[in-house]
Amino acid sequence: MNATVLLLPGDGIGPEVVAAAEQVLRAVAARFNHNFTFQSALIGGSALRKGLPPLPDDTLDAARTASAVLLGAVGDPEFDKGDSSRRPEAALLGIRRELQLYANLRPARVWPGLEAAGPLKPEVLAGTDMLVVRELTGGLYYGEPRGIAPDGRSAVNTMSYTRPEIERIARRAFDAARTRRKRVTSVDKANVLEVSRLWRAVVTDVANDYPDVTLDHMLVDACAMKLALAPASFDVILTENLFGDILSDEAGAIVGSLGLLPSASLGAGTSLFEPVHGSAPDIAGKDIANPIGAIASAAMLLRHALSLNDEASTVERAIARTLSAGRGTRDVFPANPVGTREMAASIAAGI
Numbered sequence: 391m392n393a394t395v396l397l398l399p400g401d402g403i404g405p406e407v408v409a410a411a412e413q414v415l416r417a418v419a420a421r422f423n424h425n426f427t428f429q430s431a432l433i434g435g436s437a438l439r440k441g442l443p444p445l446p447d448d449t450l451d452a453a454r455t456a457s458a459v460l461l462g463a464v465g466d467p468e469f470d471k472g473d474s475s476r477r478p479e480a481a482l483l484g485i486r487r488e489l490q491l492y493a494n495l496r497p498a499r500v501w502p503g504l505e506a507a508g509p510l511k512p513e514v515l516a517g518t519d520m521l522v523v524r525e526l527t528g529g530l531y532y533g534e535p536r537g538i539a540p541d542g543r544s545a546v547n548t549m550s551y552t553r554p555e556i557e558r559i560a561r562r563a564f565d566a567a568r569t570r571r572k573r574v575t576s577v578d579k580a581n582v583l584e585v586s587r588l589w590r591a592v593v594t595d596v597a598n599d600y601p602d603v604t605l606d607h608m609l610v611d612a613c614a615m616k617l618a619l620a621p622a623s624f625d626v627i628l629t630e631n632l633f634g635d636i637l638s639d640e641a642g643a644i645v646g647s648l649g650l651l652p653s654a655s656l657g658a659g660t661s662l663f664e665p666v667h668g669s670a671p672d673i674a675g676k677d678i679a680n681p682i683g684a685i686a687s688a689a690m691l692l693r694h695a696l697s698l699n700d701e702a703s704t705v706e707r708a709i710a711r712t713l714s715a716g717r718g719t720r721d722v723f724p725a726n727p728v729g730t731r732e733m734a735a736s737i738a739a740g741i
């Protein structure tokens with residue numbers, strides 16, 4: 391297959407982990423006789439540093455025409471004081487909006503060999519394998535009105551969702567559940583928020599089209615607790631933008647490290663794949679970042695953007711083999727860690 395992958399390394403540890411994922415994709419191309427072309431473009435702080443906006447037009451144009459986008463991370467403390475539109479994060483919100491990437495899939499599972507890497511007892515963690523389906527282009531992140539009052543004495547953000555927005559993300563969650571254990575937990579705050587009451591009603595309607603999938607509803611505070619107490623009880627978690635942001639970091643900690651979590655952001659056009667972890671400027675450039683989030687995102691790219699299921703599974707098996715051989719970065723194996731580059735080489739060699 392011919393495919394063009396746009397790499398957006400971005401900030402902090404982004405370039406290191408994207409290089410690791412690229413190495414693995416090149417190994418996949420060689421082994422399975424594909425012709426992958428890699429392009430790269432600026433985003434976030436790396437664009438701001440060159441005097442460009444955080445999401446340059448060229449980057450967006452390249453994203454629209456690529457087969458898929460693989461992003462590292464955006465976020466740079468140097469630009470934290472800028473107004474919202476000049477922050478690196480604005481690029482991420484912009485590309486999600488422009489490509490209409492409303493469905494964010496964040497799988498979190500225990501990898502073999504990492505049963506004891508996280509804070510939970512191995513017997514509590516055993517069997518954990520969940521998928522957070524986060525709505526990504528609505529809610530508080532995008533709602534209007536928003537802003538800080540000119541006198542600086544108040545500020546506002548708006549949580550709003552329409553029926554069609556809820557319906558389309560719910561369908562993604564139910565479709566995903568059909569390929570898994572057929573359970574959807576819809577997470578909201580319906581005891582307080584009207585938006586959540588609409589969310590609950592629409593998700594309940596959509597469930598009628600999926601009689602083979604079991605739906606339950608959970609309040610977000612209770613869900614945060616249950617994730618820590620009984621993570622293996624979840625299959626698909628369906629939730630709005632901000633709740634999904636928070637719960638997916640928690641899911642990362644539970645399975646051993648946020649550095650392990652991949653994501654796919656899907657919409658109508660080009661899909662985008664990125665590790666969940668962010669730019670982690672404190673550890674950038676030290677060859678200690680965990681590349682698995684990015685490499686597993688590359689596996690999701692193969693599966694969701696290119697329909698290369700065998701290739702995707704091959705990447706996931708190579709990750710599993712490396713980890714079960716006791717090789718991992720210091721966030722998962724602090725006693726005896728290997729570096730980012732060595733991890734990437736080991737996983738690429740396993741393809």
Ligand code: IPM
Nearest residue numbers: 464465479482483635666668
């Ligand atoms: C994520 C990140 C982003 C988000 C930030 C960097 C804007 O935390 O992808 O989870 O909040 O969506």
Ligand code: MN
Nearest residue numbers: 635636639666
């Ligand atoms: Mn986040």
